[in-house]
Amino acid sequence: MRIDTPAVFAYYLVQKSLHYPLALVCDDEDKLVGVIGKAEIASLNLNKYNCGEICIKNYIYLNDANEDEIYSEARKHFAEKHILTLPIVDDSGKPIRLFARFQAFFLEQHGSVIHKPHYARALLQAAHLAKSIGRTHISAIEFGVASGNGLVSMEIYAREVQKLTGVNIDVYGFDAGKGLFPPADYRDCPNSWVSGDYEADMDEVSKRLFYAKLIVGDICQTTKTFLCDYNPHPIGFISVDVDQYHPTVAILNMLFADNKYFLPTFPIFFDDIFDNLEFQGETLAVREFNEQSKTIKIAPEHTAFDEMYRYWDTDKLAKFYPDRYEKFSMARMKWCHRFDNPDFSSYRSSKHIL
Numbered sequence: 001m002r003i004d005t006p007a008v009f010a011y012y013l014v015q016k017s018l019h020y021p022l023a024l025v026c027d028d029e030d031k032l033v034g035v036i037g038k039a040e041i042a043s044l045n046l047n048k049y050n051c052g053e054i055c056i057k058n059y060i061y062l063n064d065a066n067e068d069e070i071y072s073e074a075r076k077h078f079a080e081k082h083i084l085t086l087p088i089v090d091d092s093g094k095p096i097r098l099f100a101r102f103q104a105f106f107l108e109q110h111g112s113v114i115h116k117p118h119y120a121r122a123l124l125q126a127a128h129l130a131k132s133i134g135r136t137h138i139s140a141i142e143f144g145v146a147s148g149n150g151l152v153s154m155e156i157y158a159r160e161v162q163k164l165t166g167v168n169i170d171v172y173g174f175d176a177g178k179g180l181f182p183p184a185d186y187r188d189c190p191n192s193w194v195s196g197d198y199e200a201d202m203d204e205v206s207k208r209l210f211y212a213k214l215i216v217g218d219i220c221q222t223t224k225t226f227l228c229d230y231n232p233h234p235i236g237f238i239s240v241d242v243d244q245y246h247p248t249v250a251i252l253n254m255l256f257a258d259n260k261y262f263l264p265t266f267p268i269f270f271d272d273i274f275d276n277l278e279f280q281g282e283t284l285a286v287r288e289f290n291e292q293s294k295t296i297k298i299a300p301e302h303t304a305f306d307e308m309y310r311y312w313d314t315d316k317l318a319k320f321y322p323d324r325y326e327k328f329s330m331a332r333m334k335w336c337h338r339f340d341n342p343d344f345s346s347y348r349s350s351k352h353i354l
Contacts, residue, residue, distance in 0.1 A: 003052030126236030144241030148205035
């Protein structure tokens with residue numbers, strides 16, 4: 001934001017950001033002169049002011065340095081003051097990026113106060129499992145990107161987990177780019193979703209990504225060529241948010257590929273498993289997969305889901321009721337066990353504790 005930018009623009013910027021709720025106010029030379037956070041946009045009639053008038057000029061900032069120094073310095077500031085985001089500036093005073101509170105306290109707080117905490121937990125679990133069998137590089141995939149909020153979160157958490165564990169995580173996102181498929185039959189849940197739901201502009205989504213690879217196309221087809229085309233590091237986490245039966249089947253069919261593409265055990269999150277859809281959608285696809293496969297199983301197969309927990313699935317309520325939010329998310333987290341993977345039992349000799 002510029003000094004003379006109407007303050008109402010800062011309102012939309014701060015309110016929309018899930019991870020970095022801070023607007024930076026710069027002069028004509030792009031030097032940082034002030035910041036605007038949630039407190040500033042909530043306390044005034046924004047239509048009457050510009051950003052220069054409401055910004056905090058005695059703000060705290062971080063000097064650009066290596067990641068370890070920034071991480072350490074950020075923790076000190078966040079421990080002393082109740083602030084959510086710090087700007088990082090270069091030698092000339094120009095802002096280059098932001099550092100958020102959840103990053104500084106990621107390991108302690110990943111379970112309840114950040115967006116999609118189940119992604120954070122799954123990536124940590126996958127990294128620990130990989131490390132226990134000597135792996136230093138894994139992959140994570142989100143099927144069903146839509147507006148991109150989940151993939152952005154996965155990318156951020158992957159970088160944080162790398163700092164905590166030393167395990168590198170590549171991130172991939174799959175989406176048709178046209179919303180949901182036209183239902184082929186009742187198994188695609190036409191009673192819950194219709195063709196075109198969750199359509200999003202993939203070009204706009206790609207602009208929000210730092211390094212994740214976005215794979216756009218019919219998931220029933222792109223899943224057939226992904227492993228050969230990209231030769232990914234072993235997959236350690238998969239999020240399935242495609243709603244319907246047929247694309248879920250295509251995703252699960254990937255699991256029949258060579259063991260080299262997967263960790264021996266890894267979490268899979270199914271976003272659309274509901275008790276009332278037991279014979280449709282993702283739930284049906286999981287059950288049929290387990291019936292078909294002898295040496296690869298997804299557990300638990302049952303839904304183990306209480307829909308009442310759905311009403312606690314908001315960031316605001318999760319801060320006050322983290323236990324309920326956790327139960328809602330984890331009810332749909334399952335594990336893929338590859339019993340014929342040579343590394344399946346090797347971690348048992350490790351002293352590493354998950």
